[in-house]
């Protein structure tokens with residue numbers, strides 16, 4: 001597509017000495033106040049270079065470029081050159097760009113030949129897959145979609161928490177108080193109850209902790225009984241997780257979790273020793289990170305059992321060897337910031353320059369309105385329950401409205417689950433937030449249902465207009481009908497979409513895409529309300545229907561990147 005900023009920069013570079021077009025392009029801004037133009041160029045930087053007051057430079061540049069045919073008008077305002085584009089031209093090139101690429105509009109090939117690992121979701125087996133996990137799950141999935149869209153070869157890994165001392169506790173709890181039938185009937189809720197009981201009992205019977213430690217030691221050393229119990233717990237848990245992934249339409253390329261790396265740790269520990277990085281501290285083996293302002297990285301505990309960090313080290317080396325990644329992204333809560341800083345530092349100290357390609361994509365905490373979540377105390381909101389409840393509520397709302405009952409179930413699912421996912425991807429990921437049913441299921445405002453509804457509305461306009469894109473001759477399209485305020489704002493939003501996708505990947509921040517499609521949906525609705533789309537005049541009707549078609553396409557592309565379906569009827 002025609003890149004307007006690039007075009008403007010090329011023109012500017014003809015009149016500015018000492019700065020390349022590429023540099024100039026980066027300076028071009030899109031003013032939020034549209035009365036200041038479609039694009040603005042600030043002259044502060046040039047003032048130093050040219051030894052001239054910025055407002056004088058702005059008026060010189062304005063004079064020099066104003067006659068270019070791409071502009072409607074160019075105006076110097078203080079230190080800025082404000083540029084107003086010819087709206088019809090801008091509309092036509094944007095519409096053409098979307099029609100040429102359709103569901104690929106916004107995609108790029110910047111990632112061609114590059115591999116990105118996106119590790120996300122990674123719940124702990126035998127523990128609830130709860131509302132706290134939704135963020136890593138949907139942020140990770142959206143990032144994986146976005147990177148693929150940009151041409152990267154993406155590997156999606158679920159680093160299951162299927163190992164560690166907690167399985168010692170689980171095994172001990174099961175032995176003392178468990179029943180097979182009970183677990184199989186309702187695996188995670190039952191195992192959770194055992195786990196909660198373990199912690200309650202351990203307060204008065206501290207010897208349980210020691211028993212759990214031994215059970216985990218046995219598991220790690222391949223004792224048959226512990227191993228079998230563990231395998232069974234893992235299988236039962238995965239069955240439950242898979243139900244949620246199916247509802248969300250999420251798949252993984254690998255479920256290699258922590259246990260997968262247990263036999264790959266000794267090699268890492270040996271290498272750390274060889275490189276002189278391992279020191280003993282109170283019986284444990286550690287890497288001293290004091291110089292870097294971090295607590296020591298514990299590699300093995302005093303009883304020789306390994307820990308979380310060691311498994312992550314083994315996983316990093318395995319991934320580098322197996323996938324030779326260009327980037328390895330960990331979508332994990334910010335509570336684990338220190339863990340990842342230590343992990344990356346240790347790899348760097350081992351002399352691997354690719355430590356710089358490991359990225360911790362962190363996010364804020366989810367809490368309940370009445371306090372924090374705590375697995376230990378059983379204060380849990382199950383993700384599956386949230387999704388089911390969202391579907392149920394949506395069904396009620398649709399039934400109340402009395403629309404298209406034949407597709408009620410499907411629509412309730414698509415909209416209910418979409419609502420939850422969209423909400424997670426609406427705010428910047430780093431923000432903490434309070435889980436609140438009313439907000440998740442609010443069907444007005446900047447929500448998933450609103451955007452989906454806008455998509456369905458556009459689809460219905462196209463149906464009513466008998467629109468068929470293959471019958472449109474774009475070379476004859478009269479874009480002068482698309483120069484009103486509402487249409488212009490909508491076109492700008494559509495034009496901004498590819499940039500939003502690229503920025504979402506740069507910042508590992510899917511909410512950039514969410515924001516962009518909310519803007520497009522709002523602009524489309526304004527266009528729909530302000531203008532008659534299906535008018536008698538064929539030229540006008542065609543131009544407006546093409547814009548409707550294009551807006552619908554871009555909303556669908558955005559939703560699909562977020563992992564949300566775009567219904568044609570609602």
Ligand code: ARG
Pocket residue numbers: 119122123124159160161312330332
């Ligand atoms: N299972 C961990 C948890 O639920 C998250 C795993 C994150 N990934 C990693 N490579 N450490 O907290």
